[in-house]
Amino acid sequence: MTAQVPKPQPFVRALLGRSDYAIIGEIVEPGAKVLDLGCGDGDLLQWLAENKSVDARGVEIASAKVQRAIARGVSVYQGDIDEGLADYPDAAFDYVILSQTLQETHHPRVVLREMLRVGRRAIVAFPNFGHWRMRLSLLWGGRAPITPLFPHTWYDSPNIHILTVQDFEELVHLEGIRVERRYFLSGGQKVSLRPNLLAETAVYLVSASAR
Amino acid sequence: MIVESNVMRFDCMPLDNGARLAPVEVAYETYGELNARKSNAILILHAFSGDAHAAGISHETGKPGWWDNMIGPGKAFDTNRYFVICANVLGGCRGSTGPSSIHPATGCPYAMSFPVITIGDMVRLQKLLIDSLGIERLLSVAGGSMGGMQALEWAVSYPECVVSAIPIACTTRHSAQQIAFNEVGRQAIMADLDWDGGNYYGKQPPARGLAVARMVGHITYMSDDSMREKFGRRLRGKENFGYDFDVDFEVESYLRYRGSEFVNRFDANSYLYITKAMDYFDLVNGHGSLAAAFETARARFLVISFSSDWLYPSYQSQEIVRALRARNCDVAYVELESNYGHDAFLVDVAEQTDLIRGFLASTYEKAP
Numbered sequence: 228m229t230a231q232v233p234k235p236q237p238f239v240r241a242l243l244g245r246s247d248y249a250i251i252g253e254i255v256e257p258g259a260k261v262l263d264l265g266c267g268d269g270d271l272l273q274w275l276a277e278n279k280s281v282d283a284r285g286v287e288i289a290s291a292k293v294q295r296a297i298a299r300g301v302s303v304y305q306g307d308i309d310e311g312l313a314d315y316p317d318a319a320f321d322y323v324i325l326s327q328t329l330q331e332t333h334h335p336r337v338v339l340r341e342m343l344r345v346g347r348r349a350i351v352a353f354p355n356f357g358h359w360r361m362r363l364s365l366l367w368g369g370r371a372p373i374t375p376l377f378p379h380t381w382y383d384s385p386n387i388h389i390l391t392v393q394d395f396e397e398l399v400h401l402e403g404i405r406v407e408r409r410y411f412l413s414g415g416q417k418v419s420l421r422p423n424l425l426a427e428t429a430v431y432l433v434s435a436s437a438r
Numbered sequence: 439m440i441v442e443s444n445v446m447r448f449d450c451m452p453l454d455n456g457a458r459l460a461p462v463e464v465a466y467e468t469y470g471e472l473n474a475r476k477s478n479a480i481l482i483l484h485a486f487s488g489d490a491h492a493a494g495i496s497h498e499t500g501k502p503g504w505w506d507n508m509i510g511p512g513k514a515f516d517t518n519r520y521f522v523i524c525a526n527v528l529g530g531c532r533g534s535t536g537p538s539s540i541h542p543a544t545g546c547p548y549a550m551s552f553p554v555i556t557i558g559d560m561v562r563l564q565k566l567l568i569d570s571l572g573i574e575r576l577l578s579v580a581g582g583s584m585g586g587m588q589a590l591e592w593a594v595s596y597p598e599c600v601v602s603a604i605p606i607a608c609t610t611r612h613s614a615q616q617i618a619f620n621e622v623g624r625q626a627i628m629a630d631l632d633w634d635g636g637n638y639y640g641k642q643p644p645a646r647g648l649a650v651a652r653m654v655g656h657i658t659y660m661s662d663d664s665m666r667e668k669f670g671r672r673l674r675g676k677e678n679f680g681y682d683f684d685v686d687f688e689v690e691s692y693l694r695y696r697g698s699e700f701v702n703r704f705d706a707n708s709y710l711y712i713t714k715a716m717d718y719f720d721l722v723n724g725h726g727s728l729a730a731a732f733e734t735a736r737a738r739f740l741v742i743s744f745s746s747d748w749l750y751p752s753y754q755s756q757e758i759v760r761a762l763r764a765r766n767c768d769v770a771y772v773e774l775e776s777n778y779g780h781d782a783f784l785v786d787v788a789e790q791t792d793l794i795r796g797f798l799a800s801t802y803e804k805a806p
Contacts, residue, residue, distance in 0.1 A: 282768075293771075296770075297796055298793055298795070300799060302769065304772070306759075314763040315763055315764070316765075316766055
């Protein structure tokens with residue numbers, strides 16, 4: 228007889244070493260049509276295609292990453308997500324994913340609106356600049372924080388629109404975007420209290436408001 | 439891999455200009471084995487001056503095919519897995535019916551009485567060939583430059599027959615610049631007195647005109663960088679200028695060599711007809727917009743362009759990609775970094791191999 232192994236906590240599991248991917252992997256239902264913005268080498272898309280039979284597409288700006296994604300069979304096109312969604316018809320996808328990239332876009336509000344135009348739902352994962360480590364680092368160090376989540380010096384950072392959980396909540400309110408689910412993560416664990424202070428990563432499942 | 443060309447003959451074929459060709463022949467080669475389900479066939483489409491001999495060593499000439507580095511066992515188009523077909527285009531001079539073929543009514547070469555043909559006509563003849571090989575659906579249609587145009591034409595004209603398409607370094611319609619270079623080539627041929635209204639068969643062909651046309655072509659296939667790297671201002675076999683109009687520079691020598699070599703393997707009238715077909719090609723024509731043209735396309739697409747290709751610049755590939763996105767078609771696209779200009783699709787093998795191998799494998803897995 229095999230010993231009973233306790234099931235791992237859902238959020239302890241990390242998909243491809245990333246807890247935000249694990250959440251996304253749970254949200255997306257089999258067979259869905261998915262567009263991943265800033266999809267890199269296509270890790271997540273390939274996992275979704277193989278494990279959930281999704282129709283997986285991606286956008287990535289870096290040529291070398293696009294090449295690796297296509298070489299593994301994922302349909303990725305080289306383009307800029309700040310401009311690249313305009314061609315798509317409305318509601319072309321079930322989910323449009325933006326994982327750890329919102330803070331790198333030039334026009335995050337426009338990107339968010341476009342995501343909800345071409346997708347029925349959007350999944351947005353972003354690093355929370357309101358995490359206590361950032362606050363402490365700024366308060367005591369007096370410099371732009373460098374932490375595991377924000378590892379770049381200010382002059383090398385791709386992050387041009389850093390935001391906190393609170394900031395995102397205000398933006399979706401302002402935009403009239405409906406939050407269907409929100410997940411807060413820290414070190415692969417789920418955070419339930421004071422996410423703006425304790426969450427390293429936030430994952431939002433949002434849809435356009437019915438209004 | 440020793441390969442032989444075959445010729446298939448059809449009684450009659452209608453053309454876009456309203457005329458008919460009867461009979462019409464197509465020269466083709468095949469590599470690999472067609473599987474029992476006939477689901478692993480790939481049609482390779484050659485560029486302007488190519489032919490049916492795409493891979494392997496020719497039984498007749500002993501020469502490797504024009505895309506031999508991409509087609510073969512274990513290569514991008516892996517002939518251990520796929521059945522690969524390549525045919526000489528209609529209007530060509532390498533075994534398929536063209537202006538140098540014999541007009542059955544006169545017993546003489548067609549010359550300029552050959553009807554003006556289109557990319558659509560080329561594809562129609564390929565469709566006849568595919569049908570007669572018993573293949574209903576092609577796993578992929580792939581080619582660079584004019585080959586890419588044919589791949590696009592296939593995807594639009596026979597959507598139910600095309601599972602995937604790989605248009606490389608091409609466009610949905612020639613720009614003024616592309617038409618201009620073709621026109622310079624045509625004028626060079628027609629300005630040669632030996633051209634004689636196209637009736638030079640059995641006589642001295644317009645070798646000088648055709649060579650000049652080819653020289654211009656070669657300049658457009660390279661890039662400023664690749665020419666600087668390959669030739670610079672180096673002199674050919676001399677220390678000082680000759681102060682005459684013989685060859686001084688390496689680049690002159692190269693172009694003269696390329697031009698004269700071309701004369702031995704290409705028919706000047708085919709040059710006129712095929713460049714005209716490229717200039718006429720316009721996927722938008724009759725559809726209103728490119729997105730509308732792709733309305734019926736069901737294929738999965740892999741579009742590739744090259745950073746230094748100024749003859750078929752990346753923006754033209756991006757137009758294809760944008761139109762496909764507007765139709766929500768499955769499209770992958772990348773601009774590959776290269777110094778080789780338009781020639782890159784023939785030269786930059788390693789990167790294209792990774793892309794095409796992965797794209798074909800996933801297409802083959804998903805194919806019904």
